[in-house]
Structure formats: structure tokens, C-alpha cells
Amino acid sequence: MGGDFGPRCIVPAVARCLARLPQLNVILVGDQAALESALRSCSLPSDRVSFRYTSEVILADDSPASVLRRKTDASMRVAIELVRDGQAAGCLSAGNTGALMVLARSVLGTLPGIDRPAFMAALPVAGKACYLLDLGANVDCTADQLFSFAVMGSVAVSELTGNPAPRVGLLNIGTELHKGSQRVREVAERLHNCKQLNFVGSVEGDGLFRDQADVVVCDGFVGNVVLKASEGLADYLQLEMRRAVDQHPLIRWLAPLLRRVIAPVRERHDPALHNGASLLGLQGVVVKSHGAAGEQAFAAAIERAWLASQAGLPQRIAERLASSAL
């Protein structure tokens, strides 16, 4: 039970989700003392919550390889094992991303035909979302991997949003045919020829925010940088606006009203409401929460894991991968 705030943020988020999702049951995996301390200020219904106490902790700077070999009683590993053993429908963690990636791959295994899983998350755009993958599970990707990300992303977004043919784009530095690396050009051609995908071609950076595609594929280095840069820029612009408003007496006086007027915009773009990156391509549901997630953000990630398991994402992706035309 990781993340910057641990059980004292996670327990109230679980309480909130249990109230919202009547069919949800939760197994809390982590340190007994920390869990019991958090439960003192926020009780949970005992018929829908169970506990698995663990003794080891994965730290932020533990290397993935060392996590894999040691720390067999860390909460992250135990939670993934519960998914493998059919005792949980999905696993959610706010801990070390690299560790989650290697443990999930090792304990659950990947789907047939999938070499590496990919993280997918939603960028809020135009009242809906543009899903982006990979977000950092793979720093360098082969053309095969990028192609499989497109298939997985398309299936997942279709299942999650009900859109039967999500528009799939390939993140690139131009829309002309000769733009991008050799690898990107190769993937573009394969996606273009794949009749099962609604491939809309190359999407440039700004296209992510111009509603040009429902799913956009890129390698994990680019995806991670773009996602974090977007968060950083949105935060920064908000701060700049607040400073400008504070400097003008009349407008500052109107600030509460102004805040109410732009509240819908802020809510639509609040990273907290879009927290939770699905690790696609595994034989089970694994979702990663932002490490710095607060209660509301953690609740959003629980809901994401719940929806992914309800939609049976791993099975749906496996079916599509097995279909002969790919």
C-alpha cells in the first residue's frame, strides 16, 4: 500500500468508492499498523472489506530487478498474486512504477502475442478524453510493440467508452508520409493496412488537444514526457491566472464568483479525476495511481480498476489479438 500518503489517504478513498459502487468489494494489502491506524479515523463496512497484512515495503529508488528477486512479501507483489490466484478481479497500486511493471509482468504474465505491456491513461479533452499509451512502461519500442499498443488501446477504449470504432492516431512530428523515424513510418503503414482499426494517421503534439483521435500511440518516453508536461503547463497557467486576478481589486473581489464560473472547466481538467493508468497486455487487471494522489484522485483510480475488471479488458484484448486478421 504505497504512494506518498499511504493508507490514511487510501482508506477514505475506499470508503467513498464502496458507497458509490454497491457491488465493489475490497482487499486492503499492506502494513498492519499503518492500516489499523488509518481505520481508527475512517471505518469501513466489514462485510465488504478484507485485509492481507504484509511485512515488506518497496521504496521509490529500489531498482525493478532487486524488487523482483527480493521483497516477496511486499504489498504490491501480494496484491498482484491475489489477481493471479483469482481472489481479486484487479490490482491498484500507487507505488514504484517500475516495480509494478516488472512484478505484474512476472507474476501475471502477458497475453499471447504481447511482448511488453503498456500504460494507458486519459487526457481530458473536449468534454471527453484522448487516451494515450504507452506512458513509461517501455522507453524504447519496436514497431511490433507500437502496433500492439494500437490494438490494445483501441479495444480498451471501445470497451470503456462504448465507441465501436475509436479513432486511432500515431503520435508523430508531422503528418506528411516521410516524417518521423523509420520505425514510426513502418508502424504507420501497418496501421494503415489493418482494416480492424479505425486508423486516422499521424497526430502531432497539438492534435492531442484538438480532438483528432480517441487513442494515440507512442513510445513510453514520449508519452510520459507529454503527459507530465501537460500537467505542469496546466498547473503553471492556473497559477499565473490566479496571480493576475489577485492584482486587480475589482476582479479579486469577484474571484469567488469567477471561480464558480470556471469550476466546470477546472473539474473537467482536474488531473485528480483522471487518475489511474491501466497496464494493458497482462493476464489480469493492473492499474497504477499517481504516487501523489489524494483521496479524490485515489477514488478515481479505484473506479478505473473497477471498470476495467467489469469490462473484462484482458479477455477482450486477448480475443482481438487472437483474431486472424491482425
Next chain:
Amino acid sequence: MGGDFGPRCIVPAVARCLARLPQLNVILVGDQAALESALRSCSLPSDRVSFRYTSEVILADDSPASVLRRKTDASMRVAIELVRDGQAAGCLSAGNTGALMVLARSVLGTLPGIDRPAFMAALPVAGKACYLLDLGANVDCTADQLFSFAVMGSVAVSELTGNPAPRVGLLNIGTELHKGSQRVREVAERLHNCKQLNFVGSVEGDGLFRDQADVVVCDGFVGNVVLKASEGLADYLQLEMRRAVDQHPLIRWLAPLLRRVIAPVRERHDPALHNGASLLGLQGVVVKSHGAAGEQAFAAAIERAWLASQAGLPQRIAERLASSAL
């Protein structure tokens, strides 16, 4: 004389810069009829402006290789030749980026020790700028190239801003030592050991907007995507805010005042004012304007080219590269 709007936008931008910069002289290179047409509605002082008429046009989808072999009388090539021949102190173009890159490299040549030039531009942050390079000249970079980008960026920012030791960061997907690709880790180690650079370590995407560095180095694919995504997100958020304001009667009535209050924020972040990417590493000054630049944006790019030539950027970079410690 390229770009989406050609001479009818460029000529007024030149007039504006001639008024602002008393020592500036301009050679306009392009199609005679188009230039004469633009000069009918905006005259320029004949003692400070001369003309070179050209007969060929480089199109947006001409491949760089074909531009290099054919089109010897295109304005872009002729303008770069003027720099090579010492008749111009710098070249500014709003045309095909790939063509500009290969022509500049072929006609001017790179500085000793530089394999590939890199585009550098400014992201407006915290009332100053975070300079980012490369922005698309090189889709895949070696560790050597990334290292040379850091040296060139540091010298350029030092000359342009007067900061003797700009903070240099390496764009990465985490700040821990084991994060990033093998290549990024290798560059990080070399930068760390280079005493002539003020290397501050890895910078994540959000760090670009948190004033963590003055110069940030990355490969051209990532840089291009991040720059365009930032522009797209800023545009999109502005549109969302405007819509929200329009929906509330009182706030809509106050919109003119509100616009005046946030004008300084908008101006500080107006991409038009930060137009112009310097192509560093060449034996001469070459600046690329956004293709869709309007008059104000084009004027900003002219000023950037002027400042780069006044600072003698190519010479300053060559001196640093030649210094033994690198």
C-alpha cells in the same frame, strides 16, 4: 519566402523591425511578383532593403533529398547562400523545415565537432524562458549528439540572456539514476562530469514549467511533440475558459475588464512573441519561423535572427567546442 502567408505578412513584419532596430538591414529573397504585390500596400525604406528575386518554390511535401538535388533557385537556398558568402549575417525562413535543415547543413556546413545541428526555441515560463532543443531536426539522437546539444544550448542561452552559467537539464522520465533509456543515462553521466556546464540533472516533463532549468536537452522527436502539445493545450484551455465566461451573464459583461487583467499572462505566453527556432551548430545563423506565423510572430523571429547574429552565436559555440575540456 515561404510560410502560409508569404510576403504579404513578411513585408509588414520587416517594416516593423526596421523601425524598431535602427541598425538592421534586410535582403528580401523570393518571387518578384509576390514581393511587388506586397510592397504596394506597405512600403519599405529603400536604403535599408534590397531584393533577390528567385524562380523556384519549395513545397511543404517536397522531400528534403529532392530539394537538395533540384530547386537551386529556391528562395530558401539563395538566402542561405547569402549567409555563406558573407552578404547576410543570418537567414530567416518560414518554409519547409526539413528542407531548411538539409540545405543549411549542405550549404553552410556544420561547426567542427558537430555532426548534426539542432533547433532550439523558448518556452515562456515564470516571466523568462526555458530553452528546449532539439525540436525536430533529428528524430533519433546518439549520446554524442545529445551531449553536443547541451554544450550548444548552454553557450547560446548564455550569450542571449547574459546568464553566465545557465542551468542545463536533460529531459527524462524520472529523476532516479536508473530511469530513462541506456542512451539518456550515458548522456547524464557525461554531462555530470563536464565541469564547464551547470548540469542540474534529469528534468521531467512538468519540470519544463516549474523553472527547474534554463536549457533542456532532448531528441528532436520528443522536443517537437512537447512543444506542439504545449501550444495545443494552452490554446485549448484558453478556448474552454472563454466558453465558460460567455455562459455567465455578469462575468460575460465583465469580459473586457477580465481580458485586460489577464492580458499580461496571455502576452507572456503568446506563442507569437516566442516565434523563431535557432538552428544551432551551423557555420552561420539560420532561424526557422512557424509556418503559420502572422505579422507579429514573424517580427519576433526576425528579432531572434538579429540577436543571434549580433551575439555571433556560431563563433561563440565554435570557441566553446574547441576548448580542450570538452
